[in-house]
Amino acid sequence: MATQSASALSMTNITKRFPGVTALDGVNISLDRGEVLALVGENGAGKSTLMKILSGAYKADEGEISLFGTRVDYTSPLLMMRMGVAIIYQELLLAPHLTVAENIYLGRMPRTPLGTIDWAKARADAGAIIERLGFDIDPTTTVETLSVAYRQIVEIAKALSQNAKILVLDEPSAVLGDAELEKLFAIIRRLSSEGMSFIYISHRLEEVFAISNRTQVMRDGKVVGVKATKELDRNELVRMMVGRELSDVYPSRQSSAGETLLEVAGLSNRVLKDASIYVREGEIVGVCGLAGAGRSELLRAIAGADEARASHFNGLGFRSLFSSPRKGLSRRVGLVPEDRRKQGLFVDQSVGFNISIAKLSNATTGGVLAGPKEKELAQRYMSRLRIKTPNKDEIVGNLSGGNQQKCVLAKLLNAECRVLLIDEPTRGVDIGAKREIYQVLADLADRECVGIVMVSSELPEIIGLCDRTYVMRNGEVVQELSREAMTEERIMMAATGSEMVEA
Template identity: 35%
Template sequence: MSLLCMKDICKSFNGIPVLKQVQLTIEKGEVHALLGENGAGKSTLMNILAGVFPADSGEVEFNEKKIRKMTIQQSEKLGIAFVHQELNLFNDLKVYENIFLMKEYKKKTGILDKKRMIRETQQLFTELGVEIEPEEKVENLKTSQKQLLEISRALFFQAKLLILDEPTTSLNNDEVEHLFQIICRLKEKGTAFIFISHKMPEIFRIADRYTVLRNGEFIKSGKLSEITQEEVTGLMVGEKFSHQEVYQKRELGENVLELNGLSGHGFSNVNLTVKKGSIVGLTGLQGSGSSELLQGLFGAVTVTGGTLKVSGKECRIHSIQGAMKAGIAMLASNRKENSVIPDMSILENMYLSEQVLSARQPLISAGRERERYEKYKKLLSIKAADSKDPITSLSGGNQQKVFLARWLNTEAGILLLDNPTQGIDVGAKAEIYKLILKLADAGKTILINTLEIPELAKVADCCAVFYEGTIIKMLQHEEIDEKTVMLYSTNAAQKGES
C-alpha cells in the first residue's frame, strides 16, 4: 500500500518552470532514493511535500487521503519530517530543549517539566542506540551527533515518513553504519524514508527503490535491484553534451605547484603536481574536499600534514597573507559573502588585495590605481560606467571580473578559482571561460573547482575528481564528461580502474 503519492506536480518561480508534472510514490516501510543532479528539482519537490511552499498544480495523497493544501503544520501533523542537510538546531539550547521545542511538557502549575523531558529524551536515545547526553548544549556536539539528534527529534513525534537530505555527508564510516542500522530497525516498524544522496554505494546498500529527476522532469522509477549504478548515473545525466567547445591545447611549462600527502580540514593525503600555464579542474560532490583543498592552499584553513612546494621550494602557508606572498591568489565561492565589499566603489574593491601586500606603504596612489583599473577593465572587458560607482551597481558577471582583476593586480602566478561562474548568466560564463584560457596562455597557473562538469570540459587540461576528502581519479581533458565524473565522484566506478 502506498504511503505517499504525488501526481503531476508542477512548480514555477518567476515564470520559469522548475517542476514539470513530476511523479513520486513511496511505499510504507521502504527507503526510497530520490536521485538527480544539482538543480534537478529534488529540493523543490521535497519543500512542496513539507509545506514550505505550494505546488502550482498536481495532487498529493498521504495515507490514502488527498491533501488539498499542504502547509508546514499539516505536514508535521501527517507525520512527515524533513531532516535538512543544513541542520535546523539551536546551538545555545540543550539537547532535550531542541527535541521539545514548541512542544514542551508542562506541570499543572504551568512550569516546564524538565525532568520528564530529560527522562524521555534519554529513553529515546537508548532505544535508538544514540550516545548523546540530554543536558549537553548542542554547540558542544559533533556534527555527526547533531545529525542523529535531528533524526531522533523527528522520530520522537512518530514521523511516518522521514526525508533525509544528504544525511551521511558529515559522518565517518562507523557513524554511517550506525545510521543505517537505525534506518533498518525503523523500516521493520513501518517507517518510510526518502533518501537524497549522490553516493552510489550507499544508495544501493540502503535503498529499496529509486526515482530519478532531471531538469525538473520525472525520468524513471523502479527497484534498485533491477538496475546498475552506471545505468542510474546515465539516467541522472542524460545525453546533454551539445556544448560548444572552447578548450585549446597549450604548451605547458615546468612544475610550479607540488602537493605531497597534503592534509587539512576536509581533505587528506592529496597528491597533485601542476605545471605552469595549466588549467587543472577540481570536482566532486559538495563537501568532497575540492573546495577545502583550495582554502588550505590559500591559508584560509589549516594544513595539518604533507608538503607543499611552490616553484620547487617547500612552502608552509599559515595565513592568507602568507599565501599571497607566495604568489597564490583565490577567487572564493559565494561572491556576496566572500568577495563583495558593498560600501566600497568598483576601484576600491579592485585594489583591495594589492594594498594588503603593500601595507607598509602608508599612502594609496589613486592615480596609479586608476591606471591599473583601466588596464584590467580593457583586458577583462569589464562593463562599468565609472570606477567610482559602487560595486553593487554591476551585474554578477562584471563583479566577478572585478574580483579577478583584484587578484591579477597582485601579480600572483597561481590562481585558485572556486566556483567562478556561480550565479552569473550564460553569456557572462562564456566570457569567464575565455578569460581563463587567455590567462593560462599568458603563463598563469589555474586551479578551478566547480560542480559543473561541462565547465571543466570547456577549459581544463585535466581534472582531479574528489571523493571523501581525497583525489580518487585524475582524468585527462578528453576523458572529462558528466557520466565519467559522476561515476567516480559517487564512487560508483571501481577504484582499481586506471
C-alpha cells in the same frame, strides 16, 4: 477489518508556477511504507520545490496529495508535521545554545500537572529516542559542542519525537565523513525496517546505489524516469539526469606539464607529518584519502591558512611558507576552501563585488573604485567561467552551488593566481554543474598553464581529471600515483594501508 494501506505518500499531477517559469509540470511521486526513495536531478530540476509542497511551505497550483491512503486537501507546515512528514535540510535547523533535549522538544516541552516544564521527562524521553537510534548522546549536552554528525542525529531524534512516518533527508552527506555516513545508513535501514519511509536527496550517486530501493529522476520540473535502483547502473542514471553519457562528464585533456610552480617537502604541523608534494605548469594534481587523513590541512598549510613548518619550500620563487592566505595571494597562490559559503565568498554581496575583491586595483582608477572597470572585469570572468547569473549585481548567495564555486575561482583568477589549491571543487554540486567545473579546471590547466592541486572525496573525479594524485593517510603522503596507475582499488589500498602500490 480494513487492511492498512501500503502507500505512505502519493503526489499526483503536481504543478507549480512562479512568474515566468513552471517549476513543476505534472509531477507524480509515490512512496511505500518502509521504502527508501532516492530523488535525484540537477539543481533547478524541481526537487526542492516538490519537497516544499510536501512540507506545506508551498501550495501546489494543481494536483493531489495523499498520505497513508487519505487525501490531504489543505496543507501547512504544522499540519504536515502532525500528519507525520519531517524534512531535515542540509543546513541544520537547531538552536546551538540550547541542550539536546531542549532542541528535540522545542515548543513542545513536556509539562508537570502544575503546568511547569517537566525537565526530568524531557531528558529521559530524549535519551530514549537517541538510544533507539543507537547513539549515546547526553541530553543535557549543549548542541554547539556536538560534531556536525551528532547534530544530524539530534535532528532525526527530533523528527522521531514528532512521530514522523516520512522523513526527507536533503543532501545529508554534505556534512558527513565516510564513517559517519555509514552510521546514518545504518539508522535509515533500521528505521525503514520498522516501517518508516524515506526520501533521500543527493548528488552523490554512490549513495543512491548504497541506500535506496527505488530512484526517481527529475529534470526541468518533470519526472524523466523511475526505476528500481538495483536495475540501474551509473551510466544510465547520469544519462537520465543530464541527457548524456557518463563518459562525456570528464573533459578530454591536452595536458603537457611545464616547469615546477610550487614545491614543498617535510611539511608538518599538528596534523601533517613530513608531507611532500609538487605541482607543475598545466598539471591537475589530486590529493585523496579517508576523512581525517589531512587532505584539507595540507592545502591550508600551503596556502598560509594554518601554521606549519617545512624543510623545503618554493612557491613561484618565494622560499618560505606563506604566513597568511593574503601573503599567498600576493605570491599568486590561492585557496578555494571546502566551505565556499563561509570561507570563500561574501554571500550577501554581489557577484561583481566577490570577483573583484581579491585585487581591487584591477577595478579602480586613481585608487577609487570605477564602476565601468568593475563591470567589464566581472563580465569578462562571468563569460570566461560561464557563470550563470542575470548580471554582476546579483547577490552571490542566490546562485546555485556550481555558480558560487565559479565565483570563487573567478576571484582568484582576478588576483592572477598561477597555483590554485582547491578543496572539494564539486561538493554539493549537481552532475551537470560538475561537468562545467571540470571543463573550467581543464581549460585553466591545459590552455592557461595554471597549476591545480585538488582535494576530492570522489575518486571518479580524481581519476577522470587528474594527471597525478597523492594519497594521504594519518597526516602523511603515503603514495604518488601516475594517471596510468590510478584506479579506485589502488587508491583505497594506499589510503587504508592495505597495500603499498608502486607507480
